[in-house]
Amino acid sequence: MKNKCFYHCRWLLVLLVCQLTHVAIPEVTTTSVESPVRILVVYYSRTGHTERMASGVVQGAESVPNVVTMLKKVTEVTIEDLNAADGIILGCPTYFANMPGDMKTLMDDWNWKMKVDFTDKVGGAFATAGGQVGGQGHVVTSLLLFMLNNRMVVAGPLYQNEQTGSIWGEPGAAAITGPLDPGVSTQELDGARKLGRRIALLAAKMK
Ligand SMILES: Cc1cc2nc3c(=O)[nH]c(=O)nc-3n(C[C@H](O)[C@H](O)[C@H](O)COP(=O)(O)O)c2cc1C
Structure with a gap:
């Protein structure tokens, strides 16, 4: 500008x-x-945990130069937001080991009713769940499958062991929110940041 x-x-x-x-x-x-790389972060959250993770994702994306981010609730997202995005990161809580029905219905509409062309946009996913094995992995995979099915290129956060230097990746970011492990921890928030950064870097490469 x-x-x-x-x-x-x-x-x-x-x-x-x-x-x-x-x-x-x-x-x-x-x-x-040079036009900016646009990263859209879309989330569903009733009690705020997933919203917290979403803000971490935004921070991570914004750590990459020439990136502009947009943070939206799934109910607020428009066809213009989706079309303009180079990268889309979706997040939601786990309900009965699946994504919440509202999230799924709205996502179906993006393709079915809005006819958004997702081809070659870069995608990532995150989830929260009350339990340690509450289904958050399944939710992340389901969100990524939606993206793959819509011709997107998907990726997850990268981690590095400070001592050994070894690098590994994960399919997405997640947080356990309770009651045994309450709230979003610093490490979980860091995972969200790493996810945002990775998607922004890849979207910049693809642009
Ligand atoms: C209807 C409902 C179903 C839930 N099902 C699960 C579940 O299957 N596994 C789990 O670990 N947590 C489950 N939870 C807990 C939520 O996933 C968890 O509290 C989540 O962090 C809430 O996210 P939010 O604060 O962004 O709304 C459920 C919560 C609700 C309200």
Whole structure:
């Protein structure tokens, strides 16, 4: 935005000087202003845990240069938001070891009713669950399957062992929210950040 404004002001100045000095106006040379990478984070949350993870995902995406993010509840997302996004990251709680029905219905509509073309957008997923083996892995996989089925390219967060330097990946980010392990921990939030960063980096590469 700043770059564009600077470009237009500079060009107006050139025109003004040419007018005043009767010098021929130079040909316009096109300078390409790099368009930002757009990351859309969409979530469903009733009691706030998944919303917290979503904010971590946004922070991670925003740590990548030239990335703009948009954070939306699944009920608020528009066809314009989806079409404009280079990367889409979806998150929701686990209900009965599955994604909540509301989330699934709205996602189905993106394809079925809105006719969004998801081809080659980069996707990632995150989930929260009350239990340690409450079905969060299944929810992440289901969200990724929706993306794969809609021709997206999917990825998960990367981790690195500080001591050994070894790297590993996971299918998505998740948090256990209770009652045995209440709230979103610092490490779980860090996983959400890593997910956002990875998707933003890949979306930038693909653009
Ligand atoms: C209707 C319902 C079903 C749930 N089913 C599960 C479940 O199968 N496994 C689980 O671990 N947690 C389950 N939970 C707990 C939620 O997944 C958990 O509290 C989640 O973090 C809530 O996310 P939110 O705060 O973003 O709404 C369920 C909660 C509700 C309300």
